[in-house]
Amino acid sequence: MYHWGKWIARCVMGVLGVLFCATAYSADLTGGGSSFAAPLYRGWGEGFHHQTGLSLTYQSVGSGAGQKLVMTSGADFGASDLPLSAALLDSNSLYQFPTALGAIVVIINVPGIASNQMKLDGPTLAALFDGTITTWSDPRLRALNPGLRLPDLDVLPIHREEASGTSHVFADYLHNVASDWKAGMWGDGPEARGNDGVAASVRQSIGGIGFVEYAFARQNRLNTVRLKNHAGQFVAPEKASFTSAATSADWSHADHYAVNLLQAPAPQAWPIMSATFVLVPAHPTDRTAAAATKAFFRYGLKQGDDVTRDLDYVPLPTSVKDRVLSGWP
Structure with missing residues (x-):
């Protein structure tokens, strides 16, 4: 997946003012799964590519396939609208987090x-x-x-x-x-x-x-x-x-x-809402891929709210974003 002979010799000021060096992550990121979330990740991917030079290849193959992709190391991350149980996350050594809410x-x-x-x-x-x-x-x-x-x-x-x-x-x-x-x-x-x-x-x-x-x-x-x-x-x-x-x-x-948003009690609430989730290895063996993946989602969560809203998703609360990034392995 990673082509070490193609190092990019430049750095840019990334998310939150952190210096992000493209030389550390020399190839594209791969993800797959949820078609629900496909427009979101592709939208974030455009901004991330502009900032870092890295491209995201995302396969819109459904949540079940997304879970299998990350479990079999077939992609850097899997995307699923159906959250996994704690037991499945533990047995497959996965970290699960939401990225946005959708209807x-x-x-x-x-x-x-x-x-x-x-x-x-x-x-x-x-x-x-x-x-x-x-x-x-x-x-x-x-x-x-x-x-x-x-x-x-x-x-x-x-x-x-x-x-x-x-x-x-x-x-x-x-x-x-x-x-x-x-x-x-x-x-x-x-x-x-x-x-x-x-x-x-x-x-x-x-x-x-x-x-x-x-x-x-x-x-x-x-x-x-x-x-x-x-x-x-x-x-x-x-x-x-x-x-x-x-x-x-x-x-x-x-x-x-794994928050439940069905039949929310607010008087004007839409009744069929859901968070969409991402799965990444909790103990990655490829630290370079893991760092690039985290950089992508840090970009999306911290700088992608305009894209999120433009694509008709609802951004996560700031407190949840902070918890997601601080809890990332």
Whole structure:
């Protein structure tokens, strides 16, 4: 991975005024996993490259694959929207930390229905995804949306085909709001790979419904829906509702930063929020790779907030960033 014959003989003033020498890290960084977080790391990577001359190669292959990549030393870091348990972290000698918060949103392709016009509550959303509700003219949808002209059109639920932290978080939410929902209870609809694959499938499928990280909905100009939150309010997926949910996080009691942001109690909170996580070796054998990886995430956490917000994520609280960097092995 590292080409010691290609040393770069220059130094730059890096994060927090620390002199960063590119000669110490002479090759690109590699990471992979979460498609939810892919835009974030690629965005940070552009600024990091400009400052240090190093490039990040990131594979958007899903959270499950990201976990395997770092466990098998297939990448410098793995990215996952599903945090690992303390036992798995210990047994694989991994350090886990969050990098940002993001929202999972519901996207639809229903003729005549504009973005955020449709309102859904938790049980109705679960019924759309498990195949119980089969047409967009179903009485339950009409009751929630008395002012909309809902077409007599088949519902086509679309979900992820690969192991996915986004799917896990969304399924956890459905179980929270519809107690009979169980993981894997997807209706008779197509599968797609990654957030980008689901977004493309919904865009191409009349009657389609899916779930993606918010940035993919915005970038693909897809119609989203309002959801009924824990406080009983129908809220739109937007920065104000995301921030409202994020500020309610109980970081002080989160085991290895695995904070729960589903159904946050704030009155205007978006109900499906999640932190996205990174995994790195707790006892790295390649100290050069470890130092370069830490420099990348120090840059992102300390200098990347503008990029984080521009890409529709919510930055971590400053106190959490400081804990992450001070606790890094």
